[in-house]
Amino acid sequence: MLNEALRLVRVYHDLTQADVAERVGLSKSYVSEIESGEKKVSLAVLEKYSAAFDIPMSSLLLFAERVDEAGKADAIRVYVADKALKMLDWAATISEFRGASR
Secondary structure: OHHHHHHHHHHHOOOOHHHHHHHHOOOHHHHHHHHHOOOOOOHHHHHHHHHHHOOOHHHHHHHHHHHHHHHHHHHHHHHHHHHHHHHHHHHHHHHHHHHHOO
16 A cells, blocks of 8 residues: 555645656656556655655555555445445335335
């Protein structure tokens, strides 16, 4: 989830990928590939972001961990909401069936 954390750092600072590329000394295409998850974040890249945004590497790693946890929480919420909707649909179908059989 380092990829997503670095994307969120960019978005927080209201920068384009080109702005970040210039700031950290990477190509825009490389920044794009990092953010999309096509490239893994190396220690060297993490150091560049750390220096460019004046954020300790440990904070970037912790932030990435929190982003990952939030993603899991969202997935759980979607799963539970889907199950709840299916149960409500089932209950409505049963009610209609009982009403039709009377």
